[in-house]
Amino acid sequence: MTAVALAGRLVTTAGIVDDGVLEVRDDGTLGYVGAASGWSGPAPEPVDTVAPGYVDIHCHGGGGHTVTSGDPADVAAVAAHHLARGTTTMLASLVSAPAAELVAAISAIAVVTGSGSPVVGCHVEGPFLDPAHRGAHDPAHLRLPGSDELEAWLAAGVDDAGRPTVRMVTLAPELPGAAAAAELLERSGVVVGLGHTGADAGGFGEALRALRRPLVTHLFNGMEPLHHRRPGPVAASLDALADGATYVELITDGVHLADETVHLVFAVDPGRHVVLVSDAMVAAGMPDGDFELGSMRVRVADGRAWTRTEPPSLAGGTSHAADLVRRCVVHAGVDPVAAVAAATSTPAALLGLDDRGSLSTGLRADLVLLDRDWRVQRVMRGGDWVR
Structure with a gap:
């Protein structure tokens, strides 16, 4: 079940998705991560840039x-x-x-x-x-x-x-x-x-x-x-x-x-x-x-x-x-x-931490929201906003 959906620029290990959507599930893990055109869930919150924590x-x-x-x-x-x-x-x-x-x-x-x-x-x-x-x-x-x-x-x-x-x-x-x-x-x-x-x-x-x-x-x-x-x-x-x-x-x-x-x-x-x-x-x-x-x-x-x-x-x-x-x-x-x-x-x-570190489905929802100047605006850890 979707807890949060964010729409913006996603910094993934494969590259930057300029018009992307990222889903945070209610169990604190990442669900959908990809192009906005492939998202069929609730309307996402617009943000600038999303990177892993x-x-x-x-x-x-x-x-x-x-x-x-x-x-x-x-x-x-x-x-x-x-x-x-x-x-x-x-x-x-x-x-x-x-x-x-x-x-x-x-x-x-x-x-x-x-x-x-x-x-x-x-x-x-x-x-x-x-x-x-x-x-x-x-x-x-x-x-x-x-x-x-x-x-x-x-x-x-x-x-x-x-x-x-x-x-x-x-x-x-x-x-x-x-x-x-x-x-x-x-x-x-x-x-x-x-x-x-x-x-x-x-x-x-x-x-x-x-x-x-x-x-x-x-x-x-x-x-x-x-x-x-x-x-x-x-x-x-x-x-x-x-x-x-x-x-x-x-x-x-x-x-x-x-x-x-x-x-x-x-x-x-x-x-x-x-x-x-x-x-x-x-x-x-x-x-x-x-x-x-x-x-x-x-x-x-x-x-x-x-x-x-x-x-x-x-x-x-x-x-x-x-x-x-x-x-x-x-x-x-x-x-x-x-x-x-x-x-x-x-x-x-x-460190062998295979449950975090990238914007990938199934991993921990550890996120930083950044502005265009690469400064941190918000922080999420395990699906919970901490800033």
């Missing part, structure tokens, strides 16, 4: 709250902040911290996961990172990977289907024990992202090829830049991307990457393996000021977050998934269908 696999906080506190209320507040801005699915992302704090934070995220929240699990970024490419991670909390700590993470939260709350871990592949850690994580269904790394091109490429679902964490950031004689992990990543052999995260907020760089990466990708991520921290959606990212002090000025260290380092983002898509389309000249896929169907596929 955004999926952000790398989000540390927002709206003055952080997921790192160990308090489920903070995790829920972060999720609500991003949901109101179009992110209908997210991984709550942690930063390097003492072992006991990480377990407590994972346990808090587990409380929220599966409770109807946009949070579907946890991404642990660190503490198994290269100190020279640590970015905004506290060097005091970096360490080598060990099976006991990984097992503690996996046991800190498990859903009804037996999946661990930890759905993704970022580590530097050149560290002693990293290969064994990646193997252990993949046996538990965890996505392994490679990043914050000092690896050379050969070593990084080899590490990517060893993974079942290879992912590069925020490509270009937290690694050596591309050099024509020292290609490093950037060249290895682009080479694998061109072969459709890895996923790559991009923070397309206009701060972490130049628009021309973003356009280049999309041009290299032949099969939609780019994943847009906000890397948002507590200051997302907040005025400029002083904040914290884990144990690191951060100052935000003109919307840019920097550690209060010498030299300073970028300390996550202050944007939301919707801002990333808009930046790609309006400023970087990325094809709108490819940009939307990078924030919806591609990250959903990476």
